Amino acid sequence: MTTTVLSPAAAEAEPQPATPAVTASAxxxxxxxxxxxxxxxxxxxxxxxxxxxxxxxxxxxxxxxxxxxxxxxxxxxxxxxxxxxxxxxxxxxxxxxxxxxxxxxxxxxxxxxxxxxxxxxxxxxxxxxxDMTKYPVKRETRVTPTEARARAKTCTSTKGAATVCFGEQNTFVFACDTGADTYQARAQYFVAGDPTARFEIHQLAGVNTCGKAEHGDLAVSMYRASVYNHNRRVATRLYKYN
Incomplete structure (x- = not known):
């Protein structure tokens, strides 16, 4: 079982996990x-x-x-x-x-x-x-940065321990946290050459964890890896073009 690690400030702002019994805070x-x-x-x-x-x-x-x-x-x-x-x-x-x-x-x-x-x-x-979709994407919470690099076509990293990896042909994107600190890794990217929609993956679970997004047949067109302290960006690279 994967353990989710959230900072106290982040935990206050986020929803509670789904449970069979609905409480007032759920x-x-x-x-x-x-x-x-x-x-x-x-x-x-x-x-x-x-x-x-x-x-x-x-x-x-x-x-x-x-x-x-x-x-x-x-x-x-x-x-x-x-x-x-x-x-x-x-x-x-x-x-x-x-x-x-x-x-x-x-x-x-x-x-x-x-x-x-x-x-x-x-x-x-x-x-x-x-149950809103007939073919839901599966949850992947055990992928490590090493596994993400092995599965991907392209990876980039930034100072402060964030890595973005992606592969195409049924496009997937990994955002990986590679630093043992309180900061969070983010992938920020665009798909299909469209500059009017920016996608982000915020990885909150801690060091050596990766979050995954899927985009079907839409290719990643521009991407970067960033590190955040809650909503304050502390490290990043310029966007790269795919």
Whole structure:
């Protein structure tokens, strides 16, 4: 069993693991009927985040910009009840545009947020949905940085112990923490040559752990490895082009 290690400040801001009994502090759990084809959505002023099945108008996990302002929306989410890896999709398009990722897990815990540059200024409540996709991605929590490098086509590292590795043909991305400290490793990248959607993997579980994201047939186009102290970036490299 993998043990998730979170700093006290991070733990206060994150959802509790999914449990069979829903308590007051747990995310809202929705169990859609098998025939339901509508996405489950959360809204805050300026953003709408949804998780939907393949047959809906918003498949996968998506984030829409609903305000014409200087802020941009993002959806933050966890997969399969595992809090050691957080995913973020930043929608850098204009009002009315939707960005997202169709590769989701059996369980998705998500919320909408608003960012000004790299600074998060607002976020909503967490919500958990189950069984939204016919082919959910599996949880991988035991991959080490060495294993990630062996499986990948390309890797890059940054001072402060963050590594990003990825492979293409059913594209996957690993973000690995290689330093025994309180900082977190992040992968920040773009796919399919689209500059209006930035994907991030925040690896929170500690040294020698990796978080994984999948992107189907969409290739990584630009990427970098970064190290963060909560939301403050402490080390990074310039973006590289693939």
């Amino acid at each position: 995310p809202v759990v929705t169990r859609p009927a098998a025939v339901e084809k509508e996405p489950e959505c959360l809204r805050i002023k300026g953003a709408e985040a949804c998780v939907g099945p393949d047959g809906s108008d918003r498949p996968g996990v998506t984030i829409e910009d609903t305000a014409n302002d200087n802020l941009h929306p993002a959806v933050e989410y966890y997969l399969n009840g595992y809090l050691g890896t957080k995913y973020v999709i930043h929608n850098l398009g204009r009002k009315g545009e939707v960005r997202g990722n169709r590769e989701i897990g059996k369980i998705v815990t998500f919320r909408a947020a608003l960012y000004e540059g790299n600074h998060r200024v607002k976020f909503g409540r967490w919500k958990t949905v189950r």
